Amino acid sequence: MAGAPSQLELFEHKPELTRLDGQDCPASFLVGKRFAFINGIPKLLGSQYPFHQAGQSGQWISDRLPHLERQIDNLCFIKSMRTDQFNHAPAQLLVQTGDARLGHPSLGSWVLYGLGTENQNLPGFIVLLSGGNSPDGGKQLWGSGFLPSVYQGVQCRSHGEPVLYLDNPGGVSRPLRRSMLDAIDEINRQTYSEFGNPETVTRIAQYEMCFRMQMDATDAMDIRKEPEEVRVSYGSKLGESSFANNCLVARRLAERGVRFIQLYHWGWDSHGSSANEALNIGFADRCREVDQPMAALLADLKTRGMMEDTLIVWGGEFGRTSMRENRGGQAMALIGRDHNPGAFTIWMAGGGIKPGITIGQTDEMGYEIVRDPVEIRDLHATILYILGFDHRKLNYVYQGLDQKVTGVKPARVVPQVLA
Amino acid sequence: MSFAVQRLSARVGFGLLTLVPILILLLLVLLAPPDGNERTEWLQFLGHFHPIAVHLPIAILILVPLVELAGRSRFFPQLLSSVDFLLGVATCGAIGAIALGWCLARSGGYSGSLVTQHMWGGLLVAVAAWLCWLLRGRSSESHLNRGYLTALIVTVTLVSFTGYRGGQLSQGENHLTEHMPERLRTLLGMQAFASVSSTSSNAGPATFYGARIQPIFSQHCIGCHGQAKHKANLRLDTYDRVMHGSKHGPVIKAGNPTGSEVFRRITLPPTDDDVMPAEHKPPLSPNEIKRIELWISAGASGTQSAESVQDVPADSGTSTAVAEITFEESDPAAVAQQRARLASAVLQLQQRFPSALDYQSRASADLVLDASLLGSNFGDNQLAALTPIRDQIVSADFSGTAITDASSPAIAAMKRLRTLRLAHTKITDAAVKTLVSLTQLESLNFFDTAITADALAPIGQLPKLRHLYLHDTKISPDTPMPEELRKKITF
Numbered sequence: 001m002a003g004a005p006s007q008l009e010l011f012e013h014k015p016e017l018t019r020l021d022g023q024d025c026p027a028s029f030l031v032g033k034r035f036a037f038i039n040g041i042p043k044l045l046g047s048q049y050p051f052h053q054a055g056q057s058g059q060w061i062s063d064r065l066p067h068l069e070r071q072i073d074n075l076c077f078i079k080s081m082r083t084d085q086f087n088h089a090p091a092q093l094l095v096q097t098g099d100a101r102l103g104h105p106s107l108g109s110w111v112l113y114g115l116g117t118e119n120q121n122l123p124g125f126i127v128l129l130s131g132g133n134s135p136d137g138g139k140q141l142w143g144s145g146f147l148p149s150v151y152q153g154v155q156c157r158s159h160g161e162p163v164l165y166l167d168n169p170g171g172v173s174r175p176l177r178r179s180m181l182d183a184i185d186e187i188n189r190q191t192y193s194e195f196g197n198p199e200t201v202t203r204i205a206q207y208e209m210c211f212r213m214q215m216d217a218t219d220a221m222d223i224r225k226e227p228e229e230v231r232v233s234y235g236s237k238l239g240e241s242s243f244a245n246n247c248l249v250a251r252r253l254a255e256r257g258v259r260f261i262q263l264y265h266w267g268w269d270s271h272g273s274s275a276n277e278a279l280n281i282g283f284a285d286r287c288r289e290v291d292q293p294m295a296a297l298l299a300d301l302k303t304r305g306m307m308e309d310t311l312i313v314w315g316g317e318f319g320r321t322s323m324r325e326n327r328g329g330q331a332m333a334l335i336g337r338d339h340n341p342g343a344f345t346i347w348m349a350g351g352g353i354k355p356g357i358t359i360g361q362t363d364e365m366g367y368e369i370v371r372d373p374v375e376i377r378d379l380h381a382t383i384l385y386i387l388g389f390d391h392r393k394l395n396y397v398y399q400g401l402d403q404k405v406t407g408v409k410p411a412r413v414v415p416q417v418l419a
Numbered sequence: 420m421s422f423a424v425q426r427l428s429a430r431v432g433f434g435l436l437t438l439v440p441i442l443i444l445l446l447l448v449l450l451a452p453p454d455g456n457e458r459t460e461w462l463q464f465l466g467h468f469h470p471i472a473v474h475l476p477i478a479i480l481i482l483v484p485l486v487e488l489a490g491r492s493r494f495f496p497q498l499l500s501s502v503d504f505l506l507g508v509a510t511c512g513a514i515g516a517i518a519l520g521w522c523l524a525r526s527g528g529y530s531g532s533l534v535t536q537h538m539w540g541g542l543l544v545a546v547a548a549w550l551c552w553l554l555r556g557r558s559s560e561s562h563l564n565r566g567y568l569t570a571l572i573v574t575v576t577l578v579s580f581t582g583y584r585g586g587q588l589s590q591g592e593n594h595l596t597e598h599m600p601e602r603l604r605t606l607l608g609m610q611a612f613a614s615v616s617s618t619s620s621n622a623g624p625a626t627f628y629g630a631r632i633q634p635i636f637s638q639h640c641i642g643c644h645g646q647a648k649h650k651a652n653l654r655l656d657t658y659d660r661v662m663h664g665s666k667h668g669p670v671i672k673a674g675n676p677t678g679s680e681v682f683r684r685i686t687l688p689p690t691d692d693d694v695m696p697a698e699h700k701p702p703l704s705p706n707e708i709k710r711i712e713l714w715i716s717a718g719a720s721g722t723q724s725a726e727s728v729q730d731v732p733a734d735s736g737t738s739t740a741v742a743e744i745t746f747e748e749s750d751p752a753a754v755a756q757q758r759a760r761l762a763s764a765v766l767q768l769q770q771r772f773p774s775a776l777d778y779q780s781r782a783s784a785d786l787v788l789d790a791s792l793l794g795s796n797f798g799d800n801q802l803a804a805l806t807p808i809r810d811q812i813v814s815a816d817f818s819g820t821a822i823t824d825a826s827s828p829a830i831a832a833m834k835r836l837r838t839l840r841l842a843h844t845k846i847t848d849a850a851v852k853t854l855v856s857l858t859q860l861e862s863l864n865f866f867d868t869a870i871t872a873d874a875l876a877p878i879g880q881l882p883k884l885r886h887l888y889l890h891d892t893k894i895s896p897d898t899p900m901p902e903e904l905r906k907k908i909t910f
Contacts, residue, residue, distance in 0.1 A: 256792065257789065302909055304890070308886065
């Protein structure tokens with residue numbers, strides 16, 4: 001969820017904050033903190049939507065996600081996530097690559113590097129975008145960094161041809177394409193024997209993959225092959241570029257053995273500076289766009305028995321503040337919150353996850369963590385553990401270091417989330 | 420002349436004025452040495468200024484020899500006339516620091532050889548500084564008398580010794596060497612630090628005491644009952660010290676928790692004056708108290724193994740806490756050995772069915788089969804080819820393949836299967852009947868198949884089944900079936 005969805009409007013029920021709505025923010029919230037925009041003394045902002053407990057697990061949820069609510073007993077919330085980045089691009093890089101700077105491989109690349117691909121005819125790491133914009137962190141979010149680029153995520157288009165120019169042009173038959181690729185292959189191999197650059201090997205592999213993808217990729221991405229009732233359950237409409245269609249494609253890819261699939265939905269940066277960034281306007285639209293599809297994806301994976309060996313992780317790059325923004329010292333025209341790296345909420349579901357529980361807790365204003373803080377590197381270690389890795393051992397020698405996705409600071413697997 | 424007399428009498432006055440408090444302090448130290456007890460707030464309050472106050476006399480006494488040397492050079496002859504003043508200030512400062520030091524030592528729960536040595540060192544520094552002042556006189560001449568020189572050397576030596584002991588008291592006995600780089604350590608012929616500290620405990624990490632009890636003491640108690648500070652003469656930093664007890668006698672009575680002073684103190688209500696940890700430090704958690712109780716009940720042994728004590732609550736403070744995840748080291752040689760018998764068969768099949776067959780993990784010889792990617796290219800004949808490795812397969816996914824009921828005996832022969840997926844296949848009820856032999860099966864998937872309610876009876880016999888997927892089959896939530904089975908089904 002690119003842009004950081006507000007945990008205080010979705011999963012963090014804070015009646016005390018609602019009671020103090022409109023009062024001046026206490027000075028202790030501001031001292032020593034760095035914000036993207038907050039200036040002067042902003043007003044506290046209570047939740048904009050009513051909360052209630054749902055499911056047998058009795059976890060709190062707002063009225064914005066009525067479909068997801070029916071899946072709440074499958075979800076494991078971590079309400080004590082923490083990051084050290086307060087701007088989108090570096091925070092997204094930190095979440096995706098373990099480092100706020102460019103040049104590190106994304107988690108998907110690490111997983112592909114560690115597990116290898118399962119389906120030879122599709123990329124092992126596929127990325128789909130929706131919401132009208134790319135995430136601020138750019139393509140590095142699924143880049144392979146210092147790993148060989150054969151492990152990078154492949155961004156596919158979510159309508160029309162999934163990968164441009166994959167089909168053979170008119171007059172070019174498949175055998176002709178094959179003989180052409182063989183010739184290119186021969187040249188590439190000569191180049192490799194001469195210079196020994198691993199990127200040449202990547203190039204050879206990419207040509208071969210594309211040739212095989214000509215058969216399979218279009219089929220895997222084609223949601224017209226899904227029965228009508230399945231498409232309806234996702235809220236998917238043919239020909240659209242939407243999160244709903246991407247969720248459905250994601251399930252089809254997972255079925256075909258694609259190891260790592262990422263869906264980015266843009267537009268959660270609810271500062272209150274424009275209608276699309278207002279908690280009561282754009283934010284509500286975003287919730288509608290993702291609620292039904294993600295709930296349908298969970299239900300679909302469950303009925304197909306795929307939930308047992310699929311891990312689903314939902315979240316943004318940081319949280320949002322308990323107060324309004326006061327950008328430039330002025331009260332904002334519309335309702336919104338600034339970035340809060342100090343606390344945010346994610347949820348996980350699926351294989352290896354203990355369903356229907358909440359880990360961690362923030363203070364009664366939802367501003368700072370009071371119990372079980374989870375660092376980004378802890379989340380990475382946990383995800384890797386569930387996928388069968390020891391995060392200390394998944395490494396790659398680069399610039400004289402055994403590089404790891406969790407970096408050099410000690411990371412821990414969060415034991416409470418494990419089933 | 421009268422001027423000289425006045426100066427002389429001023430010197431005598433100052434000499435006596437400083438000698439008297441030194442003698443008083445000497446008496447105090449002799450009559451009321453530090454005894455490990457804590458006393459009134461005033462003494463403690465004043466005492467805590469000692470570490471601040473000591474630095475003035477130390478700095479000046481180190482400065483004096485420098486001034487004496489520099490004053491004899493061509494550049495700073497004027498310095499020599501200030502030595503008299505410096506020594507006077509240093510003597511006064513030392514007296515003040517000793518007085519505060521006595522307050523701290525007497526009231527803050529100190530006892531033992533460290534503090535005694537530090538205390539006598541401090542007193543001797545004051546005496547030596549006073550002697551320096553006396554022996555040197557006011558002279559600013561370049562001649563040095565031998566008595567003064569000796570006294571000055573003794574003073575500087577005493578300052579170093581006393582300062583080092585003081586550092587040990589406040590920062591631990593190894594405070595200078597504990598972070599010494601290993602290379603330098605070897606160069607100086609010193610023992611590795613780890614082995615130095617481990618000799619202080621005889622109850623190793625494999626014992627219940629070492630693994631579960633000492634960490635509690637180390638976390639909560641040794642700030643006041645440890646190496647540097649041992650209030651009431653009690654130290655809880657090693658097993659021997661714990662069993663030695665305090666100045667009032669043993670604090671642990673083996674087999675009798677309620678009769679043990681340690682246990683009594685940690686279980687008192689927080690408002691009680693005797694409660695430990697004192698001074699509003701965080702109390703021990705119920706689990707930690709329970710562990711100490713179990714340890715004392717079981718004989719308060721230092722050698723009992725960690726596993727031998729039963730019903731031990733978890734390590735951390737809250738009851739919701741879960742053990743941290745640790746990673747087991749795998750043994751590649753042993754794994755290779757386990758795999759050896761079938762290695763060639765596995766390799767052959769891996770080449771025949773690319774990406775469909777793999778080991779469950781690096782540390783395992785068990786196999787995971789995913790034939791779903793082969794789709795209609797995988798049928799009964801292909802499945803039959805898996806016979807040589809059937810005992811190693813723990814998970815099999817035949818979703819969307821062309822297998823039929825004819826394969827059911829081959830699947831039923833995969834006795835170790837825990838997961839079986841038959842979604843989108845032509846499998847029918849007839850095949851299900853043969854699958855009852857899969858006693859290890861935990862998850863069974865019939866999504867989008869033609870199986871009917873007739874299959875439920877044999878499925879119900881699977882002893883370990885936990886998940887059954889029946890979406891898009893002839894079985895619906897309305898189909899009558901035992902409740903126990905229904906709970907396992909996802910429709």
